Amino acid sequence: MENLLLGSGLVLGAYVLIYYNLIKGSRCRSSRSLKGKTVIITGGNTGIGKTTALDLARRGARIILACRSKERGESAVYDIRRESGNQQVLFLKLDLASLASVRQFADAFLKSEPQLDILINNAGVSSDGATEEGFNLMFGVNHLGHFLLTHLLLERLKRCTPSRIVILASNAYRNGKIDFGALNMPTGGWKQNFQAYCDSKLANILYARELATRLQGTNVTCYAVHPAVLCLAGVVRTELFRYMKLWMKVLVFPIAWLFFRDCTDGAQTSIHCAVQEGIEPFSGRFFANCRVKEVRSHARDDAVAKKLWEVSESMVGLAG
Numbered sequence: 027m028e029n030l031l032l033g034s035g036l037v038l039g040a041y042v043l044i045y046y047n048l049i050k051g052s053r054c055r056s057s058r059s060l061k062g063k064t065v066i067i068t069g070g071n072t073g074i075g076k077t078t079a080l081d082l083a084r085r086g087a088r089i090i091l092a093c094r095s096k097e098r099g100e101s102a103v104y105d106i107r108r109e110s111g112n113q114q115v116l117f118l119k120l121d122l123a124s125l126a127s128v129r130q131f132a133d134a135f136l137k138s139e140p141q142l143d144i145l146i147n148n149a150g151v152s153s154d155g156a157t158e159e160g161f162n163l164m165f166g167v168n169h170l171g172h173f174l175l176t177h178l179l180l181e182r183l184k185r186c187t188p189s190r191i192v193i194l195a196s197n198a199y200r201n202g203k204i205d206f207g208a209l210n211m212p213t214g215g216w217k218q219n220f221q222a223y224c225d226s227k228l229a230n231i232l233y234a235r236e237l238a239t240r241l242q243g244t245n246v247t248c249y250a251v252h253p254a255v256l257c258l259a260g261v262v263r264t265e266l267f268r269y270m271k272l273w274m275k276v277l278v279f280p281i282a283w284l285f286f287r288d289c290t291d292g293a294q295t296s297i298h299c300a301v302q303e304g305i306e307p308f309s310g311r312f313f314a315n316c317r318v319k320e321v322r323s324h325a326r327d328d329a330v331a332k333k334l335w336e337v338s339e340s341m342v343g344l345a346g
């Protein structure tokens with residue numbers, strides 16, 4: 027009996043230690059107001075994006091939720107308005123799996139909104155499939171769609187300096203590789219899907235790096251973000267796992283509930299990179315836990331970053 031009590035006490039103590047040291051993570055410390063600023067958040071209707079949107083709405087920003095579903099987008103607008111008391115939260119349709127939709131979104135935004143101060147490329151998928159133009163869905167949505175979107179909005183960002191671009195990447199980049207011969211391979215099965223997800227997140231980091239280089243001297247800065255901690259708890263509890271098979275969910279959910287971050291904690295690094303004063307010298311770098319984090323050498327390869335940029339330009343029809 028005593029052993030049992032002692033054992034449970036130890037387990038509980040260890041959990042509390044792990045939770046506060048590794049899972050909960052750092053908070054964004056800036057109390058900066060965003061009154062008069064306009065923010066776009068892609069995939070802002072759920073998960074990390076929605077929590078980020080709520081925080082920025084509380085700071086007084088005008089928020090455009092760029093989502094693919096009108097129904098889910100408007101329901102998030104309703105929630106965020108109610109919880110923040112800020113009525114300047116709007117839905118504008120964007121499907122990143124369609125380059126035509128990206129162009130329509132940018133047109134509509136540029137016509138109706140005079141200003142853009144913060145762009146948060148947050149939307150992401152981890153399921154297989156293809157985009158409307160036939161690109162691998164993860165590469166297409168996580169990287170290419172955002173690549174075109176950012177390109178189309180860049181002039182506006184340059185007119186609203188100092189302005190920022192926050193790019194949701196992931197620590198999964200570690201397993202990623204950029205194989206220019208196979209960027210667009212169809213995937214299937216969890217192994218290939220996992221690889222394609224990691225590849226797309228590596229693309230996000232390389233993209234941020236090259237973008238920062240090209241933006242030098244413009245007062246537009248950009249940051250790549252890993253939303254969770256860099257350890258066993260490296261996953262945030264969101265809907266990202268909604269496509270899992272039932273047996274995987276049964277296995278994963280109890281662990282997730284105990285050891286994964288919730289969205290408020292998971293959004294802190296996105297919020298930090300959107301608002302924290304003084305991080306401009308770290309443009310192009312990777313942030314985790316509200317701090318700059320050195321990435322492995324394959325994610326610092328400027329030649330690959332440059333080539334990825336050029337290949338992406340031609341894939342989205344910008345080259346020439």
Ligand SMILES: NC(=O)c1ccc[n+]([C@@H]2O[C@H](COP(=O)([O-])OP(=O)(O)OC[C@H]3O[C@@H](n4cnc5c(N)ncnc54)[C@H](OP(=O)(O)O)[C@@H]3O)[C@@H](O)[C@H]2O)c1
Binds near residue numbers: 068069252261
């Ligand atoms: N969760 C984690 O632990 C974790 C870890 C590392 C990195 N990340 C990254 O963090 C970002 C946010 O992830 P999350 O965990 O918050 O995921 P989530 O809860 O699944 O939310 C993803 C968002 O992206 C949107 N989206 C998906 N496909 C889209 C498309 N074609 N066009 C427009 N929007 C689209 C979704 O819209 P619908 O609601 O319509 O599907 C949803 O709003 C992602 O980039 C993810 O890779 C997450």
Ligand SMILES: *[C@@H]1O[C@H](CO)[C@@H](O)[C@H](O)[C@H]1NC(C)=O
Binds near residue numbers: 243
């Ligand atoms: C960037 O900001 C600095 C400091 O505010 C300013 O002096 C400089 O003129 C700006 N540069 C551009 C290109 O806007």
